[in-house]
Amino acid sequence: MSKNQGSKPFELKISTVVAVSAILRTTELAAIDAALxxxxGGAPDYFDHDLVVVDVSGCGQDIGALDWPALTSLFRSYQLNLVAVRGAPSELQPQIVAHGLSIDTLAQPRQEAREAEAVTIHEAASPAAPVAQPTPPAPAATVAPVVERVEVPTAMPAMIVDVPVRAGQRIYARGCDLIVNAIVNNGAELIADGSIHVYAPLRGRALAGASGNAGARIFTLSMEAELVSIAGVYRTFDGGLSKDLAKQPAQVRLEGDRIDILSIRA
Known part of the structure; x- marks a missing residue:
């Protein structure tokens, strides 16, 4: 009898997968190659075979001309493995799937929720239509429509790390903030769906808002990062930081499509 007889041939388990988000605004492969x-910085090992979800919602009508096999090969040349596409029109999705890629629809509900929220706030702020025989409204009635539509965010839990994060080590705080009370070394990577707080030097990579939370931030007592990212928008520091920010307390936030680094002063 085989010693493996009776055991399950395989098991399926839910696993957390972290992927780089690549936002395309052109279908020109030469332009994408130049941007990469x-x-x-031309470093062949800048990425370490990371998974990539490409967002094509900013490509407009040009998306139909995108060469998917060539795009996949281009990313692979930078040690990036393209696995899914986000923001593609429904008529192109069968073609994308035929090239071995998945359709990522995770961002769509969040976008629809933001649009619904904007409409609700607009309606609450719009003046009411005139009434033929108006009666003086009670004070509570004037504010009730706005109060009913305000959604107070619940407190987000946090993952706390009390030991140094070594080169090559990756920590992912899924669905929460990440708090690190020790040094984050070069080559280490922090990822959180919420904000990232490092109460020590931050010398590796920090990716906050990994699930699309554009309001997430990164805080550190000593800004020395290799790369920072908020909601998939990233910034590197090949040219170094200015003297007022380098090795100083700082925060990172997303303003539109721009990553801002701000000093934190006592």
Whole structure:
């Protein structure tokens, strides 16, 4: 009898997978290649076979001309494995799937929720239509529509790390903030769906808002990061930081499509 007889041939378990979000605004492969070279500084090992979800919602009508096999090969040349596409029109999705890629629809509900929220706030703030025989409203009635539509965010839990994060180590705080009370070394990577707080030097990579939370931030007592990212928008520091920010307390936030680094002063 085989010693493996009676055991399950395989098991399925839910696993957390972290992927880089690549936001395309053009279908020109040469332009994408040039942008990747600039972002990586030409270093062949800048990425470590990371998974990539590409967002094509900013490509407009040009998306139909995108060469998916060539795009996949281009990313692979930078040690990036393209696995899914976000923001593609429904008529192109069968073609994308035929090239071995998945359709990521995770961002769509969040976008619809933001649009619904904007409409609700607009309606609450709009003046009411005139009434033929108006009666003086009670004070509570004037504020009730707005109060009913305000959604107070619940407190987000946090993952706390009390030991140094070594080179090559990756920590992912899924669905929460990440708090690190020790040094984050070069080559280490922090990822959180919420904000990232490092109460020590931050010398590796920090990716906050990994699930799309554009309001997430990164805080550190000593800004020395290799790369920072908020909701998939990233910034590297090949040219170094200015003297007022380098090795100083700082915060990172997303303003539109721009990553801002701000000093934290006592």
């Amino acid at each position: 070279k600039q972002a990586t």
